Amino acid sequence: VEDRILKMRRLFERFLPTRGNDGRSKDSKVVVGIAAMDKKAKSKQMNQILHRLKAYGEFDIIIYGDETILHKPIEEWPLCDCLLSWHSDGFPLEKAQEYAKLRGPFCVNDLPQQHSLLDRTQVYRTLVAHHIPVPKHIIVERNGLQAGEDPEGFIETEDYVELNGIRINKPFVEKPEYAEDHNIHIYYPHSMGGGVKRLFRKVNDKSSHYDSQHSGAVRRDGNYIYEEFLATGGTDVKVYTVGPRYAHAEARKSPVVDGKVLRTADGKEMRFPVLLTPQEKEVARQVVMAFNQNVCGFDLLRSEKGKSFVCDVNGWSFVKNSKRYYDDSAGILRSMILGAVAPQHLAAMPTPNVTFSSINPSVHKQSQSHLYGLEQDDAALLMDADEPDEGLEGELASCIDDAEIARTDQRSENDELRCVLAVIRHGDRTPKQKLKLHTTAEPLLSLFQKYKDAKGKQAKLKSPGQLQELLNITRQLLHSWERPQEETLQARPSAQHHDPKRGNVSSQDVSANNATSNAAAAAAAAAAAG
Numbered sequence: 361v362e363d364r365i366l367k368m369r370r371l372f373e374r375f376l377p378t379r380g381n382d383g384r385s386k387d388s389k390v391v392v393g394i395a396a397m398d399k400k401a402k403s404k405q406m407n408q409i410l411h412r413l414k415a416y417g418e419f420d421i422i423i424y425g426d427e428t429i430l431h432k433p434i435e436e437w438p439l440c441d442c443l444l445s446w447h448s449d450g451f452p453l454e455k456a457q458e459y460a461k462l463r464g465p466f467c468v469n470d471l472p473q474q475h476s477l478l479d480r481t482q483v484y485r486t487l488v489a490h491h492i493p494v495p496k497h498i499i500v501e502r503n504g505l506q507a508g509e510d511p512e513g514f515i516e517t518e519d520y521v522e523l524n525g526i527r528i529n530k531p532f533v534e535k536p537e538y539a540e541d542h543n544i545h546i547y548y549p550h551s552m553g554g555g556v557k558r559l560f561r562k563v564n565d566k567s568s569h570y571d572s573q574h575s576g577a578v579r580r581d582g583n584y585i586y587e588e589f590l591a592t593g594g595t596d597v598k599v600y601t602v603g604p605r606y607a608h609a610e611a612r613k614s615p616v617v618d619g620k621v622l623r624t625a626d627g628k629e630m631r632f633p634v635l636l637t638p639q640e641k642e643v644a645r646q647v648v649m650a651f652n653q654n655v656c657g658f659d660l661l662r663s664e665k666g667k668s669f670v671c672d673v674n675g676w677s678f679v680k681n682s683k684r685y686y687d688d689s690a691g692i693l694r695s696m697i698l699g700a701v702a703p704q705h706l707a708a709m710p711t712p713n714v715t716f717s718s719i720n721p722s723v724h725k726q727s728q729s730h731l732y733g734l735e736q737d738d739a740a741l742l743m744d745a746d747e748p749d750e751g752l753e754g755e756l757a758s759c760i761d762d763a764e765i766a767r768t769d770q771r772s773e774n775d776e777l778r779c780v781l782a783v784i785r786h787g788d789r790t791p792k793q794k795l796k797l798h799t800t801a802e803p804l805l806s807l808f809q810k811y812k813d814a815k816g817k818q819a820k821l822k823s824p825g826q827l828q829e830l831l832n833i834t835r836q837l838l839h840s841w842e843r844p845q846e847e848t849l850q851a852r853p854s855a856q857h858h859d860p861k862r863g864n865v866s867s868q869d870v871s872a873n874n875a876t877s878n879a880a881a882a883a884a885a886a887a888a889a890g
């Protein structure tokens with residue numbers, strides 16, 4: 361009920377000239393509170409995005425800091441209109457939840473649902489409930505059982521595990537319930553040499569280790585998910601959403617391959633550009649909605665069978681080292697926040713004149729078009745490195761005249777692209793049926809003389825009457841060639857009537873006038889046959 365009241369309050373505040381609760385004027389800044397552990401709230405990526413958000417001039421940004429979050433009562437936490445708050449190691453999630461309940465700010469990422477992100481079984485259940493594709497799996501829970509005891513309906517054999525009749529064959533993946541436990545095991549069947557591959561959090565350049573001596577028996581010290589191992593060709597797709605209609609994606613080598621982390625020359629984990637398919641974009645939207653996390657990272661497995669499955673939802677996370685992504689994220693967050701807490705700002709100032717000092721104007725212009733929640737998956741085309749877009753920007757900049765950029769900037773200062781209208785036609789047009797032939801036939805030459813153009817070089821016959829004339833002549837010619845003895849008979853004018861507009865038209869063909877193209881085709885075909 362309280363939640364609903366808060367939502368109603370936010371909804372109706374939009375129609376009031378001021379925020380009401382604190383009497384702020386329409387022109388005052390929107391306060392964005394950041395309640396996350398310093399390590400995350402002050403991370404490089406967060407700095408990049410906040411720097412851009414601040415540059416709009418519409419926001420006051422307050423980072424609460426570990427001291428306040430951990431040690432001060434929620435009543436002493438600063439007030440805000442919009443809260444960016446997310447869980448990480450050591451974060452008091454319940455306390456933040458209480459704070460959000462007390463103050464009722466607009467939360468970019470829902471706090472209560474962040475509990476479920478800590479539990480892989482809840483993540484999978486939520487995904488299934490929202491019809492989001494996940495690998496075939498069983499959830500084996502041992503709550504209330506003795507150590508090592510199996511739940512009813514659970515069977516383990518050398519080749520598979522089964523729960524209540526649902527069987528998962530080896531190779532399968534075993535995932536601990538607690539999402540922060542990254543000790544995931546993969547069990548291989550005898551046919552693949554048996555043994556177990558253990559995945560773990562990266563240690564230097566290693567992310568997994570294969571144990572050929574492992575008995576193959578599954579762990580029994582807690583709750584686990586068992587899921588079919590999906591062949592993906594050795595890559596994971598990491599997706600990063602900002603709102604339901606924006607997703608940046610990049611691929612990385614799966615730790616399952618050989619456990620060796622691929623790095624670029626400067627030591628960063630290698631990532632590859634990815635374009636999401638329509639199915640994957642829809643999955644991204646569904647994940648955002650299902651977990652109520654606008655800023656959300658999740659993993660996709662592109663099965664070699666052609667479909668993609670979600671195997672992990674991480675909640676709040678940002679792409680590393682992509683200026684383009686930072687620009688887009690800041691723009692989308694601005695629209696999202698203003699839309700929720702101060703739509704009058706959004707309406708009054710649709711395109712604030714922001715200059716991101718470090719951003720090439722051409723790239724900046726590009727990013728401005730993203731402020732209205734447009735789908736921006738093409739961001740995923742960028743290959744990110746330490747200063748990733750520099751090369752691209754440099755290339756772009758070298759092809760664009762600075763003066764032209766300035767002129768475009770000036771022209772578009774007051775303009776806003778609201779829509780693009782396009783008229784699109786298919787390209788599968790039947791080619792013209794052409795035939796070249798020499799003729800000395802008098803009727804054809806007369807026809808040419810009759811309709812030749814001013815230069816006397818060509819005659820274009822297009823009207824129904826002209827085409828009918830051509831058809832008549834062609835038929836006559838064919839007839840006379842096939843049956844020379846009847847030639848004189850056929851040529852008699854009594855078989856025709858005269859139409860001054862159309863020339864000679866045989867009575868049987870008058871009704872064919874509306875089928876001129878057919879007539880023309882028939883004439884051409886007849887000429888071809890001749």
Ligand SMILES: Nc1ncnc2c1ncn2[C@@H]1O[C@H](COP(=O)(O)OP(=O)(O)OP(=O)(O)O)[C@@H](O)[C@H]1O
Binds near residue numbers: 495541542587616671
């Ligand atoms: N069903 C599966 N089939 C094939 N590979 C899988 C499957 N599930 C997971 N993997 C591989 O194992 C990796 C780790 O799995 P997952 O992302 O679920 O664990 P995690 O430890 O929570 O990861 P993260 O580091 O993203 O939090 C995946 O990136 C993927 O390469």
Ligand SMILES: [Mg+2]
Binds near residue numbers: 659672
């Ligand atoms: Mg993962």
